[in-house]
Amino acid sequence: MTQVLIAEDNIISARIMEKNIKDWGFCAVLTKDGKEAWTRLRQNPKDIQIIILDWMMPRVSGIEICRRLRRFQDKTGHYFYIIMVTARDERRDMIEGLLAGADDYITKPLDLLELKARLMIGRRIIMLQTKLMELASRDSLTQLLNHKSILEHIEEELDRSTREGHPLGLVLLDIDFFKKINDTHGHTVGDQVLVEISSRLKNSIRKYERAGRYGGDELLVVVTNCDWDKVKKVSERLKRVVCSRKIMTDAGSIKVNLSLGGISSVSRPHAGVKILLRACDRALYRAKEKGRNCCVVVP
Amino acid sequence: MNDITTERRNLIDIPSALERIGGDSSFLDELLELYQSDFMEKFGLLRQALEEKNFLSIHEIGHGLKGASANLSLLDLQRISYNLELAGREKNFALAEQSLRDLEEGFRNLKSFLAQRKSGI
Numbered sequence: 001m002t003q004v005l006i007a008e009d010n011i012i013s014a015r016i017m018e019k020n021i022k023d024w025g026f027c028a029v030l031t032k033d034g035k036e037a038w039t040r041l042r043q044n045p046k047d048i049q050i051i052i053l054d055w056m057m058p059r060v061s062g063i064e065i066c067r068r069l070r071r072f073q074d075k076t077g078h079y080f081y082i083i084m085v086t087a088r089d090e091r092r093d094m095i096e097g098l099l100a101g102a103d104d105y106i107t108k109p110l111d112l113l114e115l116k117a118r119l120m121i122g123r124r125i126i127m128l129q130t131k132l133m134e135l136a137s138r139d140s141l142t143q144l145l146n147h148k149s150i151l152e153h154i155e156e157e158l159d160r161s162t163r164e165g166h167p168l169g170l171v172l173l174d175i176d177f178f179k180k181i182n183d184t185h186g187h188t189v190g191d192q193v194l195v196e197i198s199s200r201l202k203n204s205i206r207k208y209e210r211a212g213r214y215g216g217d218e219l220l221v222v223v224t225n226c227d228w229d230k231v232k233k234v235s236e237r238l239k240r241v242v243c244s245r246k247i248m249t250d251a252g253s254i255k256v257n258l259s260l261g262g263i264s265s266v267s268r269p270h271a272g273v274k275i276l277l278r279a280c281d282r283a284l285y286r287a288k289e290k291g292r293n294c295c296v297v298v299p
Numbered sequence: 300m301n302d303i304t305t306e307r308r309n310l311i312d313i314p315s316a317l318e319r320i321g322g323d324s325s326f327l328d329e330l331l332e333l334y335q336s337d338f339m340e341k342f343g344l345l346r347q348a349l350e351e352k353n354f355l356s357i358h359e360i361g362h363g364l365k366g367a368s369a370n371l372s373l374l375d376l377q378r379i380s381y382n383l384e385l386a387g388r389e390k391n392f393a394l395a396e397q398s399l400r401d402l403e404e405g406f407r408n409l410k411s412f413l414a415q416r417k418s419g420i
Contacts, residue, residue: 009363010363010366010367010370011333011337011367012330012333012334012337012366012367012370012371013367013370015329015330016319016320016330016370019321019326020320023321056362058359087366108366108369109319109369109370110319110370112319112320112321
């Protein structure tokens with residue numbers, strides 16, 4: 001459900017908007033002035049999609065909040081759809097509001113049908129933007145997270161892991177002799193193998209796990225709250241799920257094996273993403289040295 | 300429209316208020332209760348602002364009351380609140396004082412009307 005934050009110091013206006021917005025199928029969050037709105041938005045920005053800002057509020061005005069939000073957005077990448085609400089209906093005020101970063105503008109006294117229509121527009125834009133971001137974060141072949149997105153995901157989870165004191169697990173998967181598959185059967189068959197492996201991976205990972213395409217034939221799985229023992233179990237599960245059946249391709253059915261390297265941040269509590277990935281890479285290298293088709297998890 | 304009807308309409312234009320809030324009369328009752336408690340709080344702040352000759356606060360309180368009154372089609376209180384807002388903006392102490400007195404009377408009239416309406420008079 002689309003969440004709408006209302007920043008309005010007029011308690012009657014706020015209550016009217018809140019009730020109607022809920023009746024129209026949105027979730028409404030009320031704040032009584034600009035300062036409270038700003039604090040709330042900074043705490044959990046991704047919870048809110050649309051913001052209704054009254055222009056004139058004590059402590060911090062709506063237009064100042066609008067400017068701050070656009071600067072905040074530049075840093076975080078999270079887009080808010082902003083509707084300014086005000087009794088100031090002079091053209092230059094409307095222009096000032098739009099130049100400050102508002103997406104839309106509505107004047108008081110509020111016409112509820114107009115507000116509803118403008119919220120629907122906001123919701124369409126937000127849904128479109130979400131879809132575009134989703135497409136931009138995906139690898140076009142495998143539909144897993146792409147390289148950039150899986151690394152960003154690791155950064156976020158590492159931050160959370162540090163805050164909450166739960167270790168993070170990484171598992172790097174490499175398709176054994178993938179180059180040979182491409183050379184023997186062609187890249188189209190190679191792609192079919194990659195797509196099927198990715199699909200099996202996607203269908204087997206749990207909701208607290210994320211999979212991404214790290215390199216050409218290298219996939220990376222991120223597991224939260226994961227110590228050394230759990231990384232081992234996850235690696236074995238992934239290998240079993242992916243390799244237990246042959247893969248149907250245009251060149252017939254092909255047996256694939258994986259080499260997997262896994263680590264947990266439990267023994268590297270202050271390590272950054274690069275150090276963890278290097279350790280994971282070394283684990284994978286050891287799996288290949290051992291003859292491939294196996295998992296190596298290093299403490 | 301006779302004088303009594305006009306007078307009542309200036310206290311609160313009920314059809315207009317209902318139209319503005321989507322037609323729900325029980326919601327209107329809830330909003331009127333909310334308005335009254337908010338008014339009491341703002342009135343206290345307004346008295347203090349006048350004592351301190353804090354025209355910025357007078358302006359802000361006037362602006363807030365004007366908006367709240369307009370939402371519920373409380374025409375008299377809306378008009379008086381506008382005067383208060385203006386008094387704050389122009390640093391007009393006499394107008395602010397007069398507006399305070401008018402607000403008190405206007406609110407008393409509104410409360411009385413709403414009480415009568417509630418008891419079916």
